[in-house]
Amino acid sequence: MAARIRIDRSGPITSVQDSGRFGQLELGISASGPMDRVAFGEAGPLAGDGAGAGIEFSMLGIAFSVLEGEVSVGWAGGQFAVAVNETAQAWPGNGLLRAGDQLTILPGPAGNYGYVRFAGELDIAPVLGSRATNLRARIGGLGGRVLEAGDEIGILGNGAVPLVDDVAEVVEGPIRFIWGLHAEIFSDAVRQMFVTERFRVTSMMDRMGVRLRDEAGVFGTAGILSLVSDPVVCGDIQVLGDGTPIVLGRDHQPTGGYPRIGTVISADLDRFFQLRPNSEVAFAPVRLEHAQALLRGGTV
Amino acid sequence: MAGQISISHDRPMIQALGDSALVVRFGNRLDDVANRRAVAFARAAQQAKMGGVIEVVPSLVSVLVRYDSSSTRFADIAGEIRLIVHGLGQDSEGREHLVRVRFDGADLAEVCETLALSRERFAARHNEAPLRVLATGFAPGFIYCGFHGEGMVVPRRSAVRPVVPAGAVLFAAGQTAIAATDIPTGWHVIGRSDLRNFELGASPPTAVRAGDTIRFETW
Secondary structure (H helix, E strand, O other): OOEEEEEEEEOOOOEEEOOOOOOOHHHOOOOOOOOOHHHHHHHHHHHOOOOOOEEEEOOOOEEEEEEEEEEEEEEEOOEEEEEEOOEEEOOOEEEEEEOOOEEEEEEEEEOOOEEEEEOOEEOOOOEOOEOOOEOOOOEOOEOOEOOOOOOEEEEEOOOOOOOOOOOOOOOOOOEEEEEOOOHHHOOHHHHHHHHHOOEEEEEEEOOOEEEEEOOOOOOOOOOOOOOOOEEOOOOEEEEOOOOOEEEEOOOOOOEEOOOEEEEEOHHHHHHHHOOOOOOEEOEEEOOHHHHHHHHOOOOO | OHHHOOOOOOOOEEEEOOOOEEEEEOOOOOOHHHHHHHHHHHHHHHHHOOOOEEEEEEOOOEEEEEEOOOOOOHHHHHHHHHHHHHOOOOOOOOOEEEEEEEOOOOOHHHHHHHHOOOHHHHHHHHHOOOEEEEEEOOOOOOEEEEOOOOOOOOOOOOOOEEEEOOOEEEEEOOEEEEOOOOEEEOOEEEEEEOOOOOOOOOOOOOOOOOOOEEEEEEO
16 A cells, blocks of 8 residues: 545545546436546646546645655645645645645635545545445445545555646636527526526535526526426536526436526536636527537637 | 427437437326337437447436537437437336335325325225336436326425435325435335345346336235
């Protein structure tokens, strides 16, 4: 074993994540994986090994100590304050931690989620092929639960030399979406307002979904009857009976009966989930071909 | 309204769901034919192993198809889907399971009162015919079974119970559902079963799939 760490302090929704547990929706298990995939992807090479599972922490940060061994650690995602043994470090960044060292990550100016990854793999048995924690299904990670102070995790293998990748360009502007499964049940006026008005991110957010505040009253309170349940994907914008819009997250329910006006495109999910409570958000419709061109790395 | 969009059981609607998935819909309302077509299509599509398709998941009247949008175009998959739908035959035969139910749930008295049936009569009506598993996937191992006949239909409860245990037998909308993990529910709890349809140590972890048949027996 290369190292063993102990969590000294953790925020409310800190969990072990890897790239996700895909292919299990029929069993009733959504894929999970990092809320901000790009940031998770940045932290891996910073640690020296882009492959292993890592820890996703929330706005309040995390602190852990190395109990034994030594391990290279990379950190990225949002903008947090980080120190090794009280010496401030760059964000994103990396460092070699030895037994007795403590890494402390404190709240910073931006982002809801950050990542620490290690040179090596977490010594945690995969469940259905993945180490990702699914908090809804309560599987993966450490017993399907959030990490808590006192938890110990082993790290296997000694990893490789850290690599510094190009840092992904941050895109600004409205959150882009594709009109959804049930867009037609909303009136033309509501659909028009949906793309011209602004919404506000609320503090009611977790890995399952993010509630928005509809200050302009786009959806009113006229409840739309719930529909026969249909498949749900991450990024779906569903509207509850009382008019509250919710953008579904990585631990989304696999099926749902609320109408969905649209689905946030894959390229914009990461930055959407990093929007802090009270942030203003605007939605802009794009065509399917446009969203897919972005996924292929092209510019449109 | 979605209900005005014409969909037939032979010509499902194919809709994009985000940039990496699509939904094949066989109806806008839950009925037996739409459900059978959705399950039969899902099984055929799973066996067809279409290029670029990552996952095919049956739901009540629709089927999710996740695909690799970096290599595959929506239009190409939609074309292949139409070919599979065109070639669909009879329902694929599911497996049959026996589930034993103890009718002692917290909402049983209320359900019996609504239906004007004694507990014994309710249990007998509940168990008299085997039900099809309409769908899985709402929660790990959770199954919906239907449909009960006339006189066995109650709406959902107005309040949600924050948690019912694995094995709980739920009843609403002419269906019986069985929880496989601890979940919240707005359905009536009519009893508990010996079915545990989510065992992580088993492969696969769920024994019951959409399209299977369940016979109920009083425990």
